[in-house]
Amino acid sequence: MRISCPICGERDRREFYYQGAAVALDRPAPDAAAQAWDDYLHNRDNPAGPVREMWHHEAGCGAWLVVTRDTVTHEMLASDLASRVQEAGS
Amino acid sequence: MRFSGLRVLKEGLTGNKGWQPHWRDPEPKPAYDMIIIGGGGHGLATAYYLAREHGLTNVAVLEKGYIGGGNVGRNTTIVRANYFLPGNSEFYSHSLRLWEGLEQELNYNVMHSQRGLINLFHSDGQRDAFARRGNAMINQGDDAELLDRDGVRRHLPYLDFDNARFPIYGGLYHPRGGTARHDAVAWGYARGADQRGVDLIQNCEVTGIDIEQGRVTGVQTTRGAIRAKKVGIVVAGRSGQVAAMAGMRLPIESHILQAFVTEGLKPCIDHVVSFGMGHFYISQSDKGGLVFGGDLDFYASYAQRGNMPMMEHVMEAGMTLMPMIGKARVLRSWGGIMDMTPDGSPVIDKAPVEGLYLNCGWCYGGFKAVPGSGYSFAHLMATDRPHAPAAGFRLDRFQTGRGLMDEEGTGSQHNLH
Numbered sequence: 350m351r352i353s354c355p356i357c358g359e360r361d362r363r364e365f366y367y368q369g370a371a372v373a374l375d376r377p378a379p380d381a382a383a384q385a386w387d388d389y390l391h392n393r394d395n396p397a398g399p400v401r402e403m404w405h406h407e408a409g410c411g412a413w414l415v416v417t418r419d420t421v422t423h424e425m426l427a428s429d430l431a432s433r434v435q436e437a438g439s
Numbered sequence: 440m441r442f443s444g445l446r447v448l449k450e451g452l453t454g455n456k457g458w459q460p461h462w463r464d465p466e467p468k469p470a471y472d473m474i475i476i477g478g479g480g481h482g483l484a485t486a487y488y489l490a491r492e493h494g495l496t497n498v499a500v501l502e503k504g505y506i507g508g509g510n511v512g513r514n515t516t517i518v519r520a521n522y523f524l525p526g527n528s529e530f531y532s533h534s535l536r537l538w539e540g541l542e543q544e545l546n547y548n549v550m551h552s553q554r555g556l557i558n559l560f561h562s563d564g565q566r567d568a569f570a571r572r573g574n575a576m577i578n579q580g581d582d583a584e585l586l587d588r589d590g591v592r593r594h595l596p597y598l599d600f601d602n603a604r605f606p607i608y609g610g611l612y613h614p615r616g617g618t619a620r621h622d623a624v625a626w627g628y629a630r631g632a633d634q635r636g637v638d639l640i641q642n643c644e645v646t647g648i649d650i651e652q653g654r655v656t657g658v659q660t661t662r663g664a665i666r667a668k669k670v671g672i673v674v675a676g677r678s679g680q681v682a683a684m685a686g687m688r689l690p691i692e693s694h695i696l697q698a699f700v701t702e703g704l705k706p707c708i709d710h711v712v713s714f715g716m717g718h719f720y721i722s723q724s725d726k727g728g729l730v731f732g733g734d735l736d737f738y739a740s741y742a743q744r745g746n747m748p749m750m751e752h753v754m755e756a757g758m759t760l761m762p763m764i765g766k767a768r769v770l771r772s773w774g775g776i777m778d779m780t781p782d783g784s785p786v787i788d789k790a791p792v793e794g795l796y797l798n799c800g801w802c803y804g805g806f807k808a809v810p811g812s813g814y815s816f817a818h819l820m821a822t823d824r825p826h827a828p829a830a831g832f833r834l835d836r837f838q839t840g841r842g843l844m845d846e847e848g849t850g851s852q853h854n855l856h
């Protein structure tokens with residue numbers, strides 16, 4: 350599995366740390382209800398198919414990426430810098 | 440049909456013509472008292488104990504593929520009761536006791552072999568942690584023995600004891616730990632459930648869950664609608680999708696775990712050995728193949744196959760621990776879909792929908808749990824009360840933070856287990 354980093358290009362999966370579904374882009378407000386925090390911290394869509402995930406290019410440029418990946422085929426569909434995705438309003 | 444030594448002898452002498460299928464292949468009925476979604480180990484054991492312990496036989500198990508085609512036929516078959524935390528300890532202890540009577544109970548040779556499990560440690564700190572775990576196991580009524588370096592050497596003379604990075608200091612020995620034939624466990628429970636009247640319906644995928652006014656009324660399947668008063672979801676790696684049919688989002692992310700087997704060899708590894716520092720564990724199957732594995736690939740996946748980096752990592756760890764296995768040729772590798780929870784412990788609980796029950800989150804350790812989980816889930820479905828040894832496996836522990844069971848102590852967060 351190879352992941353494409355917008356800064357470094359396509360690199361071996363071993364250079365990246367996997368954080369999971371890209372929920373971090375939509376963090377609840379500190380005073381949000383317990384249910385919102387439970388959804389954020391624990392509950393997942395967990396789809397068989399395309400999913401948006403956070404990967405960290407830790408052994409490369411250090412950027413956080415939002416990667417769209419198919420969980421059935423392991424195909425990489427898109428990747429962008431998390432900062433850019435966040436600015437664009439996810 | 441009962442199995443016995445005499446029967447095997449008679450069939451052997453008469454051309455093996457008298458064996459019959461181990462279970463029927465019934466058409467689904469329009470309605471049942473209870474439906475179990477998923478014909479893996481946990482679903483089949485649940486159906487068996489519903490019939491055996493609660494006299495409930497108007498029950499169907501709906502399996503989208505074939506019996507034993509999921510994780511129950513893909514795991515590395517380790518059975519143990521060496522958990523540490525209250526909640527887990529009593530559950531796995533109960534499960535192991537069920538294992539110990541399982542062959543007589545099912546009249547089926549599941550090849551349960553209590554060959555002993557040794558978890559190695561490599562530092563003083565780890566020794567302390569393992570001593571504490573061993574005491575917890577003994578307090579729970581199970582068996583544990585702390586081995587020093589020479590103690591390990593007596594059991595496992597072939598290890599590399601003086602590895603520069605992870606020299607072996609000793610091990611925690613769990614003599615009642617071991618392995619079993621995974622398919623046979625599925626087949627034995629399937630046959631036992633079928634004999635008591637449970638319908639096992641294969642090639643029947645559940646595609647929807649019918650709910651009326653907050654109460655489950657049945658399921659939609661690829662073989663038509665089937666009504667039921669109670670429905671249990673027991674679909675391991677597919678839990679997220681099936682729960683979504685009832686409008687639920689679960690604290691589960693499905694990951695890939697790989698395993699490997701070599702060509703058959705003469706007996707050389709007598710125990711189950713685990714090398715936690717290298718994320719490697721191994722045993723030898725009765726056919727002679729070395730069966731081994733390591734950690735998750737660590738990304739969400741439904742592919743049932745893994746990637747090369749984890750293969751390399753596992754082989755490297757194996758060579759570090761026991762260089763002798765380097766000459767064995769690997770025959771096959773495969774993967775299974777693991778239903779990972781944030782704290783690494785499972786869920787056996789009622790769902791928020793009336794009449795709907797959840798059994799999921801077994802992560803990479805649910806094979807040993809098959810008897811205990813089936814027993815406890817049947818109890819919950821039949822009586823609507825949790826069975827004591829599984830009472831800690833609540834779904835709401837994530838939301839409340841009360842009763843989290845993070846056995847590894849890494850934190851209750853996806854991607855840490």
Ligand SMILES: Cc1cc2nc3c(=O)[nH]c(=O)nc-3n(C[C@H](O)[C@H](O)[C@H](O)COP(=O)(O)OP(=O)(O)OC[C@H]3O[C@@H](n4cnc5c(N)ncnc54)[C@H](O)[C@@H]3O)c2cc1C
Binds near residue numbers: 507508802
């Ligand atoms: C490589 C590997 C090694 C492992 N090693 C060990 C080990 O050494 N010890 C241990 O204790 N555990 C181990 N495990 C974990 C263990 O195998 C699982 O936790 C356990 O088998 C899961 O429960 P199950 O048997 O019910 O799952 P499964 O056998 O996966 O059963 C679930 C069933 O549900 C069916 N299903 C899914 N969706 C639907 C639907 N919509 N409709 C109808 N049916 C559906 C599936 O087809 C499947 O047959 C390992 C797992 C793997 C993959």
Ligand SMILES: [Zn+2]
Binds near residue numbers: 354356
């Ligand atoms: Zn990069």
